[in-house]
Amino acid sequence: MIELITANIVILANHLPSILTPAWVKDKKIIEEEAKQFVTTSTFSLFESEHYVFTVDPVRLQLSTKLPNDEKSLKHIPEVLEKYVDNFKGLTFKALGLNFILMHRTGQNKQYNISTQIQYSENNVELKRIFDEHMTKLGSILYVENPPYKLRLVIEPTDESSFKYDFNYHYDIPSSDTQLIKEYLDAFAERYENSKLLIKKIVGDADE
16 A cells, blocks of 8 residues: 655755745735745745645745645645746756655555666665675665656555655756746656555555
């Protein structure tokens, strides 16, 4: 079984944190939820509502879902940031990150070892032999270049039958190309579905 833990989008650019006030968010209809908590300063701002956490500092913006398996809110994240980009002119972009943390659980009576699914070394080093009986779990970090993005995938064991998959899709953005960043934001749902598909391919015949 694959579960969504959280998802977020990061935009690296020349942000103005002090603009992120509850009044501005409401007036521009960026997030149509009331603020449950907020902080507004010149160096850091936070807007937290029922389903989202929105943070901005001078170089980095992040919008995250709050609740596990909240796929409805996940679908709205790109729309929120497209509104932000449209209402905040003069941004000079550097990069965009589409990020998903997913958990794969095999069930009570079934286990799988990720090391049997992935080749870890060109020399096929037997890590268990190196660490003797001290090594009990094995994960992986994968780097994949598939223009226009670079994928960094961290696979981490949490217990004998569960693995956490942390997907980071990194896009470089030239200057202030608003249309390009919107195009990449529109790929958010596709990247999410691709992430789930990659997990299914990695685990092979393990329960989905």
